[in-house]
Amino acid sequence: MPPPEVVVETRNLTKVYRDFWGRRKVDALKALDLEIRRGEIFGLLGPNGSGKTTTMKLLLGLLFPTTGQALVFGRDATEVTKNERIGYLPEESYLYRFLNAEETLDFYGRLFNMPRKVRRQRVNELVTLVGLEKARKRQLKEYSKGMVRRIGLAQALINDPELILLDEPTSGLDPIGTRQIKDLILRLRDAGKTIILCSHLLADVQDVCDRIGILYQGELKELGRVDTLLTLRDVTEIRAGGLSDAAREEIKQVIERHGGAVVSVGNPTTTLEELFLGIIRQSEAHPGRRVRGVLAEQPGDGDGAVAAKP
Amino acid sequence: MPIEEEILPFFQWLPGGVAHWLLVVGSVAAAALVLGWLVSALRHGPGAALRRMSRVVADAYNDVAGMSSRRVGALAWLAVKESIRRWVIVVFGVFIVILLFAGFFLDPASTDPARLYVSFVLTSTMYLILLLALFLSTLSLPADIRNRTLHTVVTKPVRASEIVLGRMLGFAVVGTAMLACMGVLSYFFVLRGLSHTHEISPRELERLRASWQEQVAGGKPAAPVEIQTEPAHGHRHTLRVDPFRRDADRRELIPRGRVRTDAARGHWHEFSYRVPEGALRGDAPGPLEYAVGPPEDRFVARVPIYGKLRFKDPAGEPVERGVNVGGEWAYRSFIQGGTLASAIWTFEGVTPQRFPEDRFPDGIPIELTIEVFRTHMGDVTGEHIPPIHGSLMVGNPATGQQVEVRIFPAREHATDSQIIPRRLTRASDGRTFDLFEDLVDDGRLEVWIRCIEPGQYFGMAQADMYLRAREGWFAWNFVKGYLGIWMQMLLMIAFGVMFSTFLSGPVAMLATLGALIGGMATRFMGQLASGELPGGGPVEAFYRILTQENLISELPEGFFRDLIFMVDTALQGYYLRGMVEILPAFQWFDYSTWVAYGFNISGDLLASCILTLVGFVLPVFLAGYFFLKLREVAR
Numbered sequence: 001m002p003p004p005e006v007v008v009e010t011r012n013l014t015k016v017y018r019d020f021w022g023r024r025k026v027d028a029l030k031a032l033d034l035e036i037r038r039g040e041i042f043g044l045l046g047p048n049g050s051g052k053t054t055t056m057k058l059l060l061g062l063l064f065p066t067t068g069q070a071l072v073f074g075r076d077a078t079e080v081t082k083n084e085r086i087g088y089l090p091e092e093s094y095l096y097r098f099l100n101a102e103e104t105l106d107f108y109g110r111l112f113n114m115p116r117k118v119r120r121q122r123v124n125e126l127v128t129l130v131g132l133e134k135a136r137k138r139q140l141k142e143y144s145k146g147m148v149r150r151i152g153l154a155q156a157l158i159n160d161p162e163l164i165l166l167d168e169p170t171s172g173l174d175p176i177g178t179r180q181i182k183d184l185i186l187r188l189r190d191a192g193k194t195i196i197l198c199s200h201l202l203a204d205v206q207d208v209c210d211r212i213g214i215l216y217q218g219e220l221k222e223l224g225r226v227d228t229l230l231t232l233r234d235v236t237e238i239r240a241g242g243l244s245d246a247a248r249e250e251i252k253q254v255i256e257r258h259g260g261a262v263v264s265v266g267n268p269t270t271t272l273e274e275l276f277l278g279i280i281r282q283s284e285a286h287p288g289r290r291v292r293g294v295l296a297e298q299p300g301d302g303d304g305a306v307a308a309k310p
Numbered sequence: 311m312p313i314e315e316e317i318l319p320f321f322q323w324l325p326g327g328v329a330h331w332l333l334v335v336g337s338v339a340a341a342a343l344v345l346g347w348l349v350s351a352l353r354h355g356p357g358a359a360l361r362r363m364s365r366v367v368a369d370a371y372n373d374v375a376g377m378s379s380r381r382v383g384a385l386a387w388l389a390v391k392e393s394i395r396r397w398v399i400v401v402f403g404v405f406i407v408i409l410l411f412a413g414f415f416l417d418p419a420s421t422d423p424a425r426l427y428v429s430f431v432l433t434s435t436m437y438l439i440l441l442l443a444l445f446l447s448t449l450s451l452p453a454d455i456r457n458r459t460l461h462t463v464v465t466k467p468v469r470a471s472e473i474v475l476g477r478m479l480g481f482a483v484v485g486t487a488m489l490a491c492m493g494v495l496s497y498f499f500v501l502r503g504l505s506h507t508h509e510i511s512p513r514e515l516e517r518l519r520a521s522w523q524e525q526v527a528g529g530k531p532a533a534p535v536e537i538q539t540e541p542a543h544g545h546r547h548t549l550r551v552d553p554f555r556r557d558a559d560r561r562e563l564i565p566r567g568r569v570r571t572d573a574a575r576g577h578w579h580e581f582s583y584r585v586p587e588g589a590l591r592g593d594a595p596g597p598l599e600y601a602v603g604p605p606e607d608r609f610v611a612r613v614p615i616y617g618k619l620r621f622k623d624p625a626g627e628p629v630e631r632g633v634n635v636g637g638e639w640a641y642r643s644f645i646q647g648g649t650l651a652s653a654i655w656t657f658e659g660v661t662p663q664r665f666p667e668d669r670f671p672d673g674i675p676i677e678l679t680i681e682v683f684r685t686h687m688g689d690v691t692g693e694h695i696p697p698i699h700g701s702l703m704v705g706n707p708a709t710g711q712q713v714e715v716r717i718f719p720a721r722e723h724a725t726d727s728q729i730i731p732r733r734l735t736r737a738s739d740g741r742t743f744d745l746f747e748d749l750v751d752d753g754r755l756e757v758w759i760r761c762i763e764p765g766q767y768f769g770m771a772q773a774d775m776y777l778r779a780r781e782g783w784f785a786w787n788f789v790k791g792y793l794g795i796w797m798q799m800l801l802m803i804a805f806g807v808m809f810s811t812f813l814s815g816p817v818a819m820l821a822t823l824g825a826l827i828g829g830m831a832t833r834f835m836g837q838l839a840s841g842e843l844p845g846g847g848p849v850e851a852f853y854r855i856l857t858q859e860n861l862i863s864e865l866p867e868g869f870f871r872d873l874i875f876m877v878d879t880a881l882q883g884y885y886l887r888g889m890v891e892i893l894p895a896f897q898w899f900d901y902s903t904w905v906a907y908g909f910n911i912s913g914d915l916l917a918s919c920i921l922t923l924v925g926f927v928l929p930v931f932l933a934g935y936f937f938l939k940l941r942e943v944a945r
Contacts, residue, residue, distance in 0.1 A: 060465045062944035080373070083467040094458040096388065098395040110384035111466040155462065 007163050007194045008036040008059060012068035015054050015218075028054040030218040031068065036211075038162075041185060041195045043209035043226070045202065050215040052198045053091065056165055059196070060088055072163065084112065087161035091168050091198075093152025097141035101132050101151050104140065105158055112159045126154040129184070145172035153181065163194045170204050175277060182208050206230070235263060316616070316772060320917040327918065331925045334891045338929070342936075366940070373469040373935065381472045382479065385463075389480020393446055398484055401442045405492050408434055409499050418504055419544020424576055424608050425906045427503055428788075431496035432902035436795045439489055440826065443799045446481045447806025448822050452815040460943055470939040474807060474931060481803045486796065493792040497785065500609075507602045508539035508547060508571075508579060518551060519598050523590040525554060526563055539571065539579075539602065547571035549581050563590075570606075577608035611782030611910040614677070617655035617757070619772040624649035635683045635767055642681050642771045647698070648764025655775050656707055660755040662746050664779050673731040673745065675778045676757065680720045681769035688763075697721070698766045703758040704730055708751035712758065713743050720761075720768065730757070782910035790911040794901035797923045801894050802826060804927045808934035812941055828889060829896040839886035847878025847886075894926045 013032040017025045029051040036042045044052045057063040058070045061078040070077035073085060095104055102123055109119035127136050130150035140148060149172045156164060169185070170178040185195055185208050199205050205212060206226060214222040222229065238251070252262050343363065350359035412430065420426050451473075454460040463473065514537040521535040534552035549571040555562045565585040571578045580603035589596040623629045624646050632643035632653065645651035665674050682698050697719035705712040713734045718726070734749075735742045743749055757775065761768040805825045809818040828835070837843050845851050845861040853874055854861065865871045899919055904911050 057944045060461075062461060062464065063942050080467055080469050083465055086465065088462070088465040090458065090461050092458075094460075094462050096392070096459055098391060103391075107384055107388060108462070108466060110380050111463065111468050113378050113380050113467070152462075159466075 004038040004040075006035050007038050007073060008034065008196065009071045009074075010034045010055075010058075010068065011071075013055070013058060013065055013070050014067045015051075015058060015063060016066040027218050029058070029215075032215075032220055034213060034220070034223070036194060036196060038194050039189065039192055040210045041189050041197060041208055043205040043212040044196065044198045044215065045205060045212055046215035049217070051218040052215055053167060054218075055215070056167055056196070056198055060086070060165065084159065085162045087156035087159060087164040089152050089156040089164075089166045089169055091171070093148045093155075095140055095148065095152060095155065098139060100139050101127060101136045101154075104151060105154055108155045108158045114159070122158060122160075126157060129157075130154045131180075146174060146177055149173055150177070153184075161193070163196070164188060165196045165198075167198045168200065169197065170199065170201060176280060178204065179277060236260075317912055317915045318918075320914040323914070323918050324921070327921065327925075335925075335929050338892065366936075369939070370471075370932075370935065373471045373939070374932075377469060377472050377475065381468055382476045385468070385473060385476020386480035386483065389446075389450065389477050390483055392450060393481065393484040396446070398442060398446065398488065401438055402488055402491060405435070405438055406495070408438075409495065412499070413503075416503065417544075418506070422576055423504055423543065424500075424908075427500045428609075428791075429902055429906040431500055432791050432795070432905060435489070435492045435496060435792070436798065436900070436902070439485060439492070439795055439799050440802050442488060443481065443485050443802040444806060444819060444822055444826075446484065447477070447803045448810045448818040449815040450481075451477060451807065451810040452813070452818060455943060458944070464943050471931075471935045474811065474934040474938060477807045478800075478803055478927075478931065481807070482800055485799045485803065489792060489796055489799065493789070497788055504543070504608060505604055506542045507604060508542050510537065510600060510602070511540055514538060515598055515600070519590065522553060522563070522585070526590045543575070545574045547574050547579060551581070551583065553583070553585065571602075573607070577605035579603050579605060609784035609788075610908040611784045611787035611905075612677075612776075612778055612908055613780050613782050613910045613912075614776030615657060615659065615779050616773060616776050617657035619770070619775075620654050620656070621645065622650060622652040622654065624651045626650035626652075632770075633767065635769070642769035642774070644683055644767040644769040645759075645761055647761030647766040647768070651760065653759045653768070653770045654705075655757045655772075657755050657757065657777055659753050660746075660750050660777070661753050667732070673729045676728050676730060676775060677725050677778060678728065678759070678775040679725050680722070680759070680774065682720050682722045683767040683769055685765045685767070698761065698763050698768070700768055701758075701760045701762050702728060703760070704734070704745070704749050705756040705758060706749045706751050707754045707756045711743070711749060713749065717762065784908075787905055787910055790916060791901045791905035793916065794899045794911075794919070797899045797919060798896055800923060801829075801896070801899070801926055804930040804934075808930045808937065811934045811938040825893055826896060829893040832890050832893055832895040833897065835886050836890045839882045839890055841882065846874075847882045849874050849877045849881065894922070898922065 010032045013029060013034075014027075015029040016027050019025050032051075032055060044055060046052050054063065058065055059072055059077050061080075061083075064078060072082045075082045096107075099107065105123040105126055106119050109122060114122065127133055130153055132147060132150055132154070135143065135147060140151065143151065149169075153166075153169065156166070166185070170181050173181060182204060185197070189195060189208075189210075197205065197209060209226050211223070211225050212229065213220055243251075248265060252265065255262055346366075347359050347363050350362050353359075354362065409431075416426060416430055417423070418427075451460070454463075460473075464470075518535050518537055534550045536548055536550050539547045539549070549569055551567070551569050553564050553567055555564055563585065566583070568580055568582045571581055582601050582603070584599040586596050586599060589598055621629050621632045621643060622645075632645045632651065635644045643653075645653055660674065680700065684698065688696050688698075699717055700720050701717055702715045703712050704715055713736045715728070715730055715734065718728065720726075730745060732745050733742060734745065745755075749755060759768065759770065759775070802822065806818065806822045809821040809825075813821060834843075838847070841847075845854060850865070853859070853865070859865070865874070899922075901911050901915075
């Protein structure tokens with residue numbers, strides 16, 4: 001099977017910010033070579049000032065490259081027509097706060113030249129999708145940060161785009177909203193969309209991304225599949241339930257006998273997100289009752305875990 | 311005061327106007343291309359710069375030709391919503407407050423209150439609307455760029471051309487709505503502010519009644535009685551009422567009738583009366599009934615027919631211009647009194663169909679304004695300085711037949727109305743002439759003016775005399791006056807949006823304001839550029855200020871003077887000339903004088919202005935497109 005079509009490609013993409021007099025101020029991005037293929041979720045990671053947002057803006061044509069080239073769907077990133085197949089959620093939802101949700105989505109729909117009937121249908125779908133049915137007539141200036149984020153995401157999807165660029169999509173959202181957005185991202189991927197994600201929340205990236213690129217001071221330091229990059233090949237993890245201390249001791253001895261070194265022995269922990277969502281689920285199932293034993297329901301309770309190095 | 315501008319017929323103006331436009335736009339475009347190539351060549355090399363330039367030009371074609379009306383509509387709608395959010399309605403509120411307090415400083419008893427009121431509403435509306443357009447157009451796009459709301463717009467398939475056009479249209483819609491409301495309000499303000507009527511005092515009524523009673527009683531026929539109205543708005547009117555139909559041997563009283571008062575302050579009233587049964591009875595006379603109507607002909611829109619002016623010198627020989635009486639305004643040319651020097655207007659289209667007898671029973675009405683230059687004051691012992699007299703003659707341009715219409719006193723600083731009678735008698739031989747048969751040749755008629763007092767001069771320009779064939783509709787003329795403001799507003803919006811594509815809000819506002827002020831001063835700049843004005847160019851003028859030299863003294867010869875002249879020549883020839891060509895002459899669109907002075911704004915003028923507007927807005931729109939297209943929206 002041939003590899004999927006390349007949706008985004010950068011060749012030696014470089015961006016230098018200059019001051020008013022044209023003097024070199026910051027090398028924001030240095031010779032970035034990247035390929036993102038159809039149907040994948042690609043995460044761009046890096047500390048502040050590493051060039052993530054600059055890369056996004058170059059791909060969107062908001063900035064012009066100093067040298068190199070950014071191609072989206074095989075066309076130059078500064079070409080307007082490529083935007084017909086793109087959805088973009090900026091870092092903060094830069095929307096017109098004097099419009100309400102319906103007007104906002106309708107306005108952006110008109111920018112895609114969508115007929116009125118299609119727009120109306122799409123607005124209804126998206127308002128429902130992002131859970132803003134009750135607030136659809138309220139001006140955005142009355143919205144909470146999370147609500148603005150949701151309507152921002154809805155506008156990014158108004159044209160049913162093939163490529164979606166999400167800059168910090170979960171910032172400002174509560175854990176439930178975060179999970180919903182992550183689930184939505186996965187659903188979009190399953191529907192064949194290509195997603196480029198830029199986030200500081202590493203856990204979010206880890207949860208949803210197929211591949212990641214790590215930028216530091218404008219240079220690409222790492223690129224690859226998440227599962228590949230995160231796998232510790234020289235460490236073996238064994239998980240078992242119902243072991244006594246004697247049994248654990250015996251396992252340690254077996255490992256040492258085979259020349260391995262025990263790295264850690266203990267009970268695994270779940271994530272805070274899982275804990276929080278478990279509490280919420282229980283609270284909704286049993287209103288008014290104190291929540292107990294959420295972790296007991298988690299797989300691995302009372303289990304032991306051993307990690308060993310050969 | 312006539313409108314001192316010659317308006318060329320549209321189709322006569324069109325070829326020259328279009329050629330001039332093509333030359334200026336072509337020059338600016340060529341200069342921009344060369345500059346763009348040079349900048350690009352410095353960064354990318356000459357070949358790459360050429361490729362980039364051609365790509366930019368091709369993109370521009372696609373972006374302009376491929377504009378979507380739906381996207382432009384959406385962006386215009388957004389601009390309207392944004393303007394409403396910015397409380398543009400406050401401007402309307404300010405306008406209402408101005409009108410409410412206008413009564414404090416507008417005097418309906420002034421010499422020409424109609425002119426005062428119309429000028430006031432047009433001028434105040436113009437400044438408010440231009441201010442509104444300035445704020446709206448210059449602050450919106452920079453705010454969008456600063457707040458990054460533009461990021462979510464330009465990442466949609468929106469072309470820079472659509473963003474620029476959408477903004478322009480949106481603000482134009484807001485401005486048009488505001489202007490329409492202001493126009494309606496102004497119209498009724500003017501009408502109501504000057505509406506008045508007059509009372510007739512009981513004493514005057516009694517005088518009238520007594521005279522009529524005497525005539526009814528069969529006494530000696532009295533001359534029609536002249537009565538005066540009571541004063542209102544600082545003036546009063548006189549009227550003559552004669553309610554009797556006279557046959558050879560009897561008089562019959564017509565108990566109802568209407569007469570016109572005389573004209574004062576540019577209007578007249580209709581006086582209607584009724585003589586009730588027994589009102590004129592000798593033993594128990596009753597009161598007369600009367601009513602004075604609202605002011606009539608206060609608001610006019612004259613449709614003048616202008617002629618071609620030529621001059622004759624004191625010996626009666628044709629000359630190009632009259633005498634220059636000094637360093638005065640050169641608009642008018644002077645003829646010497648007591649000589650054969652004449653100013654001769656030749657009018658065309660003077661036909662009986664244009665001046666039918668039922669509408670013009672007395673003859674052809676003309677209006678003229680004459681400036682008098684006195685070399686001596688004449689007899690100043692009386693209460694008033696005596697007027698200078700002139701002679702009005704008409705002549706047949708083909709046969710050379712001439713007839714003097716009358717000797718008239720020149721009304722200085724005012725427009726005089728005269729009638730050229732349908733039948734004229736020449737005093738020298740007693741011969742009678744029919745105006746249309748004997749003095750008009752193929753629709754052409756000559757009107758001659760001479761100053762008959764030696765040592766005095768009459769100054770005249772082509773627009774100083776015109777025939778009044780018909781009247782336009784004032785309300786429509788008023789609308790056309792607002793159309794002029796509307797066009798200025800569109801220019802302001804176009805420049806504001808264009809500057810805001812690459813400048814920050816306050817700087818864009820200053821630049822647009824500069825364009826407005828420069829545009830209003832294009833005539834002056836043109837004179838400065840052509841060296842018509844004394845005092846030299848900017849550097850020479852600055853030098854004269856520093857050294858307190860007067861305007862006409864020669865500068866000391868030497869290198870310094872040559873340097874000043876060289877810099878001034880460059881500044882005047884290129885910079886000022888360029889500015890005059892690039893900036894729109896806002897005063898060209900200002901019709902307030904036309905409306906206020908009661909002149910119809912001709913279709914030729916309107917058509918030329920509309921085309922000029924398009925001629926400016928189109929390149930300004932393209933410039934805005936390029937500035938936005940070639941800039942990075944994000945930072």
